[in-house]
Every structure is written in structure tokens, then in C-alpha cells.
Amino acid sequence: MARFSNGSDHVRRRALAVDSLAQVDVDALREKAFARTCRIMAGLDVVDVMAEIARPVPVGVLAEALGLPDVSADVTPVAAAYHPHVTPGADAEAALGRLVAQCGGPTELAAARIGLLVQACDATAGLIGNGLSASLTGKPAEQPVLRTRRRIGGEDVTVSLAGTPFGAGLRECPGSRHALALATGVLEALRGFRLTETETTWVSSPNLRMPAVLRVTRG
Numbered sequence: 001m002a003r004f005s006n007g008s009d010h011v012r013r014r015a016l017a018v019d020s021l022a023q024v025d026v027d028a029l030r031e032k033a034f035a036r037t038c039r040i041m042a043g044l045d046v047v048d049v050m051a052e053i054a055r056p057v058p059v060g061v062l063a064e065a066l067g068l069p070d071v072s073a074d075v076t077p078v079a080a081a082y083h084p085h086v087t088p089g090a091d092a093e094a095a096l097g098r099l100v101a102q103c104g105g106p107t108e109l110a111a112a113r114i115g116l117l118v119q120a121c122d123a124t125a126g127l128i129g130n131g132l133s134a135s136l137t138g139k140p141a142e143q144p145v146l147r148t149r150r151r152i153g154g155e156d157v158t159v160s161l162a163g164t165p166f167g168a169g170l171r172e173c174p175g176s177r178h179a180l181a182l183a184t185g186v187l188e189a190l191r192g193f194r195l196t197e198t199e200t201t202w203v204s205s206p207n208l209r210m211p212a213v214l215r216v217t218r219g
């Protein structure tokens, strides 16, 4: 995928990702994220927004917009294991195999589409979790992605994103408008809910700042 490629590989793979995203109707993402969140919330009394909504809804809606079935259950384990410094477990490998099959086999285009879903997963969940947490506690929203990893000359390198939530330059996030539309649709559907706990548990990652769990119930 583009994220861990360099030079002409990066240019070509990024173009595949950008072209796929260009075919997506951004306003429809917002509406579908709103509707899907309402459907999930309707059936439940107390909901952990991070597990039930913030990852599966944006990934499921984006997958559908890319012409795929709802593969969100397979994207979540792959998103937790795709960084070069992580050794994926058997579950993540099996999930990746299913994603490749759903995307039509092992091609660069399939990798680009899986890359979009994987990149969307945790980062957009962070946008939603931090936005909801800020609106319900009155504290300022935290930046979800603090640092990014790259692979340069076979080495893993960490780059600070201070002050640029969507990156900058050649690798600037091509999905920022999509992510904001998805997060806005979800957050609109969560109006009128309140937190069930006063303390927030944050994920234990040096690069991500977002709630691990965020339980809400109807206000």
C-alpha cells in the first residue's frame, strides 16, 4: 500500500487510492453514516461507541461506497496488525486473505482499496471518539493521530504530526473530506446521548490519542 511505499511505487499506489476515493460521493457518506448509526443505536440501551459505531460504521459505509460488501469485521483486525513493526497473528492473516478475495484477488488495486479501509479505521474512530468525548465533557477535542510511521530504506521511522492532523506534502491524507463527512454523520446521530462513566480510558498507543471505550446511553 502507498503508506509504506516510497518513490515511484508511492506515486503509483497513492494514485490508485486517490482515484478510488474520487469516485465516492462525500455527502452520501455523511447521510449513510448517520442512518447506519441510528439503526445500531435504536436496538441498544447502553452502547460502547468505540466498538459498535466508531470503527464499523465508517469502514462499512466506505466499503459500500467502494462497491464492496460490509467487510468491517475483517478490516478491524487487519488495521490492528498492518504496521511493518507488528507481526500479524493468524486471525489477522485470515481476515486479510478474505479482504483480498472480496477485492478481486492480489493486485495493486486490491491493496489500495484495502489500504483505504485500513487507514480509515482507527483514525476516523479517533475523530469520532474525541469529537464525542469533547462535546459531552466540554473539554477541547484531542488530535487523534499524533505521529505516523513510515518505512524508509527498510527502516521504520516515526514522524511527528504536531499541528497537522491530516499530514502534509506528498503523503497528505487523501481521505480527509471523506473522514470528516463520516464522522459528522455519526456524531449527528449521537446527539442526545450521554456518557455512562465520568472517567475516560484512553488507548495505550504512543501514536494515537483516542478513547478505548466510550459507553453512552439515551439522555
Ligand code: HEM
Binding pocket: 002, 003, 004, 014, 017, 062, 115, 116, 117, 119, 120, 121, 123, 124, 125, 126, 127, 144, 145, 148, 149, 150, 161, 164, 165, 166, 167, 168, 170, 171, 172, 173, 174, 175, 176, 178, 179, 182
Ligand atoms: C475515510 C477515512 C480515511 C481514509 C480513506 C484515509 C486514507 C489515507 C491514505 C490512503 C493515506 C496514505 C497516503 C499516502 O501514503 O500517500 C493516508 C495518510 C494519512 N492519513 Fe488518512 N485516511 C482517512 C482518515 C484519516 C483521519 C481521520 C486522519 C486523522 C485524524 C488521517 C490522517 C492521516 C495522516 C496524518 C496521513 C499521512 C501519513 C504519513 O504521512 O505517513 N486519515 N490516509
